[in-house]
Amino acid sequence: xxxxxxxxxxxxxxxxxxxxxxxxxxxxxxxxxxxxxxxxxxxxxxxxxxxxxxxxxxxxxxxxxxxxxxxxxxxxxxxxxxxxxxxxxxxxxxxxxxxxxxxxxxxxxxxxxxxxxxxxxxxxxxxxxxxxxxxxxxxxxxxxxxxxxxxxxxxxxxxxxxxxxxxxxxxxxxxxxxxxxxxxxxxxxxxxxxxxxxxxxxxxxxxxxxxxxxxxxxxxxxxxx
Numbered sequence: 001x002x003x004x005x006x007x008x009x010x011x012x013x014x015x016x017x018x019x020x021x022x023x024x025x026x027x028x029x030x031x032x033x034x035x036x037x038x039x040x041x042x043x044x045x046x047x048x049x050x051x052x053x054x055x056x057x058x059x060x061x062x063x064x065x066x067x068x069x070x071x072x073x074x075x076x077x078x079x080x081x082x083x084x085x086x087x088x089x090x091x092x093x094x095x096x097x098x099x100x101x102x103x104x105x106x107x108x109x110x111x112x113x114x115x116x117x118x119x120x121x122x123x124x125x126x127x128x129x130x131x132x133x134x135x136x137x138x139x140x141x142x143x144x145x146x147x148x149x150x151x152x153x154x155x156x157x158x159x160x161x162x163x164x165x166x167x168x169x170x171x172x173x174x175x176x177x178x179x180x181x182x183x184x185x186x187x188x189x190x191x192x193x194x195x196x197x198x199x200x201x202x203x204x205x206x207x208x209x210x211x212x213x214x215x216x217x218x219x220x221x222x223x224x225x
Contacts, residue, residue, distance in 0.1 A: 001030060001033075001106070001108050001110075001141050001143075001183065002033065002039070003169060003185065003197065003198075004106045004108075004139040004141045004185055005020065005033050005039050005040070005106055006039045006040050007040075007192065007195050007197060008040075008105055008106060008137075008139060008192060009137070009189070009191050009192060010105055010137070011039070011040040011041070011042075011105075012040045012041075012042045013042065014042045014043065014044050014047075015043075015044050015047055016043075016047070017043075017047055017048070017049075017050060018041070018043075018049050018050070018105050019049070019050040019052070019102065019103060019104050019105050019106075020033075020034075020049065020050070020051050020052070020104060020105065020106045020107075020108070021051075021052045021053075021054070021102055021104040021106070021107040021108065021133065022051065022052070022053050022054070022107075022108040022110060023054045023088040023107075023108065023109045023110060023111050023121065024053075024054070024055065024088075024108075024109070024110040024111040024143075025053045025054075025055035025060055025061060025064055025083060026060070026064070026110070027063065027064050027067075027068040027070060028053070028064040028068060028070035028071040028074075028081075029070055030051070030070075030108065031051055031070040031071050031073070031074035031079070031081055032070055032073070032074070033049075034048075034049045034051050034074035034077060034079035034081065035048055035049050035074065035077040035078050035079045036077075048077075048078045048079050048080060049074075049079045049080070050079070050080040050081075050082075051074065051079060051080070051081045051082070052082050052084065052102060052104070053081075053082065053083045053084065054083075054084050054086070054088035054091055054092070055083055055084070055085060055088075056085070056086060056087055056088070058085060061083055061085065064083075071083075088111070088121065089120055089121055089126055089129060092129050092130075092133055093129055095133070096129065096132055096133070101132055101133050102133045103133070103134075103135050103138075104133055104134050104135065104138055105134075105135055105137075105138050105139070106138065106139045106140075106141060107130055107133060107134055107138065107139070107140050107141065108141045108143070109121060109130070109140070109141065109142050109143065110143040111143075112142075112143060112144055112145070112146055112151060113143065113145055113146060117146075117149065117220065119213060119218045119220075120215070122151065122154050122155075122158075122213050122218070123213045123214050123215050123218065124158060124161070124212060124213065124214050124215075125214060125215045126215075127158045127162065128162075131162070136188065136189075137187070137188070137189035137191070137192070138187065138189070139185060139186070139187045139189065139192060140164075140185075140186040140187065141183060141184070141185055141186075142155050142183065142184045142186070143181065143182075143183055144182050144183065144184055145180065145181045145182050145183075148224065149220060149223040149224055150223050150224075151223060152168065152182075152184065152206060152208055153208040153209050153210065153211035153222070153223060154211050154212075154213055154223060155184045155186065156184070156204075156206065156208050156210075157208075157210045157211050157212050158186075158212070159184075159186045159204075160204065160210075161212065163188070164186050164187060164188050165186070165187060165188070165190065165193055165203055165204055166184055166185060166186040166187075166203070166204055167184070167185050167193065167198055167203050167204070168182065168183070168184055168206055169182070169183045169184075169185060170182050170183075171183070209222070211223060
């Protein structure tokens with residue numbers, strides 16, 4: 001998600017209100033990127049980042065606001081940080097029905113690390129909801145780390161089916177204790193992947209078995225790791 005925020009072509013524009021959505025709050029760590037010059041933020045006075053979180057568990061929201069300071073620190077830096085409670089897909093569908101596409105520059109989907117898989121956030125119908133909330137050059141970021149299933153075939157199938165480019169970013173464990181994480185970046189913005197930080201040979205080149213999930217059909221047996 002750091003790559004998506006730092007290298008989005010609009011990130012360094014001085015008068016552009018960069019907007020990030022995130023499905024899954026956790027402790028709000030991603031808010032550390034809000035109004036941070038080290039990630040390319042170049043906002044003028046009154047032009048600040050907007051971070052919109054979607055979280056289904058009110059206790060997690062309470063913990064993030066009470067015991068951690070990522071959200072409050074971002075607000076102190078001038079960023080607009082909001083947390084919308086409820087199922088993210090239902091909320092986002094309702095926003096579209098009300099004529100309120102969020103126009104995210106980056107939309108992060110980070111809800112798959114546990115052992116209870118929210119399949120309704122991985123179907124083709126939900127992918128269309130995401131893309132309707134993105135800017136045309138926006139970036140969709142999936143956190144697909146999971147001990148039980150390999151979600152890459154599902155994401156890659158959706159991206160290819162809708163003519164989006166994608167790449168996998170692996171973050172391996174290191175001597176500092178950072179654990180392995182796997183991310184997939186998906187976008188219709190070719191300028192983003194022109195950055196040399198993304199090897200061209202890795203774009204849409206991973207081996208996978210096409211696996212399409214819809215609201216009518218999905219099967220975890222196809223993605224067991």
